[in-house]
Structure formats: C-alpha cells, structure tokens
Amino acid sequence: MTGLQDRNREFLPHIEDTRKPTAKIADIGTGSEAWLLDVAKSLPSTCQFTGFDLRSSAFPPRDTWPSNVSFNIHDMYLPFPASERGTYDVVAVRFISSVAGREEWxxxxxxxxxxxxxxxWLQWIDSCNFALYNSMPGTSRAACQEIYDGLDLFRDKADPVIGLMMQETKNPRREDVFRGLGLVDVHEDVFSSDRLQDLEANARDKGTRNIIACFLGCLEGLVTVDGSGWTAERIERLKEEAMREIDSGVYHTLNQVCIIGRKCEA
Ligand SMILES: C[S@@+](CC[C@H](N)C(=O)[O-])C[C@H]1O[C@@H](n2cnc3c(N)ncnc32)[C@H](O)[C@@H]1O
Structure with a gap:
C-alpha cells in the first residue's frame, strides 16, 4: 500500500487500467513533462503516453523522447483530432493554472x-482553499497577502476558478460536475497540505515560495492591462518583501484534491 507521499506520482487505486500492458495514457497541461516521464518509467514499456500542452516551451528535445512517449501542442478547450478521440484508457490532468468560469471548465x-x-478514466489533480499563516508572533504577512489579494482581479469573471477548484464549493460539488457530464464511479480525495508538509523537510517553506512565484506570474500578466494597478516595479518590490516574510516563517496552506470518474461502457 502506498501513502500520502505517493499521491502525486500515481493514479488512484480504482484506476486498474494503468496496469494493462497496452494502456494508453494522456497528460493534459503536461508542462515540464516530468510527471509523465516518471509515470512512463514506472509502467511497462508497451504502454503509450502522450503529453498535451498549450505551449511546447517545456517539452524535452524531440530526440530525447522515449519511443513510447510523445508531446503535442493542444488547447484542452478545443476539440481533439478524430485520430485521438476514444483512444485513451486514462486522461490525467494536474495543476492547470489558468482562470476560467465554471462553465468553461x-x-x-x-x-x-x-x-x-x-x-x-479521467483523473484531475488540483488545489483549492489557499490560506496564509504566521509562525512567529508579530511578523508581517502583508506582502504575501497583497499578492493573494491581487488575484481578485482574476476573480472578477463570473464564477471564476483558478485551476479546477480555487475555492471549495458545494454548489455544485465537483463530484456532481463530473457526474453531470456522464462520468460514473466518481471519487474524490482531499489532502491538507498542512499534513503533507509534515512529511518532507522544508516543505512549508518551499511550497510557499513556489505558490508566491506562481501567483506573481499570474500578476505579471496584468502589467499590460490598462487600469489594473500592477506594474513591474510593484511586483518586484512585493516579491522581495514576500520572500523576507517567508524567511521569518510566513507559510501558506492549501487542499490538494484528486477527483476521478469513469466513462460509461455503453
Ligand atoms: C502549473 S503547470 C502544471 C504542469 C504539470 N501538469 C505539473 O503538474 O507539473 C500548468 C500547465 O498547464 C498548461 N495549460 C494551461 N491552460 C491550458 C490549456 N487550456 N490547454 C492545455 N494546457 C494548458 C500550461 O501551459 C502549463 O504548462
């Protein structure tokens, strides 16, 4: 039996198809491709793996692709080519950091x-319920908070989410969204990062720096938007202040969610 530390590296145990020697697996928003290559190494070389992403910038050089792994540029909102449709045993999605309304998701x-x-099976891993905490009495978390609050501009869309699930919602529940789209055997795991961070040295510090860098990246997209109030100088100042706050123990938590559902046989 595997534990919490393995949650990122594998599929939920319900997904037995990954043990088939001919399994065909897609990774959507594959990004730096590291997860897909790790999965490919852990499964038989007779399985096939395809990474899809909006951009090819993070794909490894083509001459280094293992023979059973390939990468394609594709926007997950657009129809896939007929040659791809109906051919995958598992479609995995992890941490798609983009903003869209719930209907678009x-x-x-x-x-x-x-x-x-x-x-x-479709398996979607993402995070929600972000929060900031102090570790030391009397220290500031103002810069980290300003960065978090800056994302409010992204939230001006009707019912927006970053990733699948920036905020927990009961209306509709994520599982019901999956069921409403015809998936069956829907199951959701939720892990608290507070628990996960206890498992790895410096995980709180590293996780907080990563998320602040990711949020600053979102805010950089606002520098060219008229009236956003975001400038490169403001972002640079907040980055330095936020890193000092993290040095003095400010950390964030989130919930990591893994939701799966199976396409009907009929
Ligand atoms: C935070 S990275 C996550 C990368 C990888 N899945 C992981 O877990 O390490 C998010 C990725 O989603 C991709 N992405 C965002 N919107 C997308 C879309 N509409 N279609 C395909 N990929 C998308 C981005 O280009 C980026 O590579």
Whole structure:
C-alpha cells in the first residue's frame, strides 16, 4: 500500500487500467513533462503516453523522447483530432493554472472525456482553499497577502476558478460536475497540505515560495492591462518583501484534491 507521499506520482487505486500492458495514457497541461516521464518509467514499456500542452516551451528535445512517449501542442478547450478521440484508457490532468468560469471548465472536462475509450478514466489533480499563516508572533504577512489579494482581479469573471477548484464549493460539488457530464464511479480525495508538509523537510517553506512565484506570474500578466494597478516595479518590490516574510516563517496552506470518474461502457 502506498501513502500520502505517493499521491502525486500515481493514479488512484480504482484506476486498474494503468496496469494493462497496452494502456494508453494522456497528460493534459503536461508542462515540464516530468510527471509523465516518471509515470512512463514506472509502467511497462508497451504502454503509450502522450503529453498535451498549450505551449511546447517545456517539452524535452524531440530526440530525447522515449519511443513510447510523445508531446503535442493542444488547447484542452478545443476539440481533439478524430485520430485521438476514444483512444485513451486514462486522461490525467494536474495543476492547470489558468482562470476560467465554471462553465468553461465543464466544457474542457467534456472535451477531455472525448479522448477516453468507453470504460476509461479521467483523473484531475488540483488545489483549492489557499490560506496564509504566521509562525512567529508579530511578523508581517502583508506582502504575501497583497499578492493573494491581487488575484481578485482574476476573480472578477463570473464564477471564476483558478485551476479546477480555487475555492471549495458545494454548489455544485465537483463530484456532481463530473457526474453531470456522464462520468460514473466518481471519487474524490482531499489532502491538507498542512499534513503533507509534515512529511518532507522544508516543505512549508518551499511550497510557499513556489505558490508566491506562481501567483506573481499570474500578476505579471496584468502589467499590460490598462487600469489594473500592477506594474513591474510593484511586483518586484512585493516579491522581495514576500520572500523576507517567508524567511521569518510566513507559510501558506492549501487542499490538494484528486477527483476521478469513469466513462460509461455503453
Ligand atoms: C502549473 S503547470 C502544471 C504542469 C504539470 N501538469 C505539473 O503538474 O507539473 C500548468 C500547465 O498547464 C498548461 N495549460 C494551461 N491552460 C491550458 C490549456 N487550456 N490547454 C492545455 N494546457 C494548458 C500550461 O501551459 C502549463 O504548462
């Protein structure tokens, strides 16, 4: 049996298809491709793996791709080529950091389901419920908070989310979104990062620096938006202050969610 530390590296145990020697697996928003290559190493070389992403910038050089791994540029909101549809046993998504309304996410999930064979599984890992904490009495978390609050501009869209699930919601529940799109055997795991961070040295510090860098990256996109109030200088100042706050123990927590559902056989 595997534990919390393995949650990122594998599929939920319900997904037995990954043990098939001919399993075909897609990774959407594959980014730096590291996860897909790790998974490919851990499964038989007769399985096939495809990474899809909006951009090819993080793909490894083509001559280094293992023979059973390939990468394609594709926007998950757009229909996939007929040659790809209905051919995958598992479609995995991890930490898609983009902002969209809930209806757009539902549209992307419906689009990803088209990739699955009947009986195939969709697995989506993302995070929600971000919060900031002090470790030392009397220290500031103002800069980190200003960066968090800066994301409010992204939240001006009707019912927006960053990733699938920036905020916990009961209306509708994520599982019901999956069920509403026709998936069955839907299951959701939720892990608290506070618990996960106890498992690895410096994980609180590293995780907080990573998330602040990721949020600053989102804010950089606002520098060219008229009236946003975001400038390169403001971002640089906040970055330095936020890193000093993290040095004095400010940390963040989130919930990591893994939700799966299976396409009906019929
Ligand atoms: C935070 S990275 C996560 C990368 C990887 N999945 C991981 O877990 O390490 C988010 C990735 O999602 C990709 N992405 C964002 N929107 C996308 C879309 N509409 N279609 C495909 N990929 C998208 C981005 O280009 C980026 O590579």
């Amino acid at each position: 539902a549209r992307s999930i419906a689009n990803l389901i088209t990739l699955l064979k009947p009986g195939g």
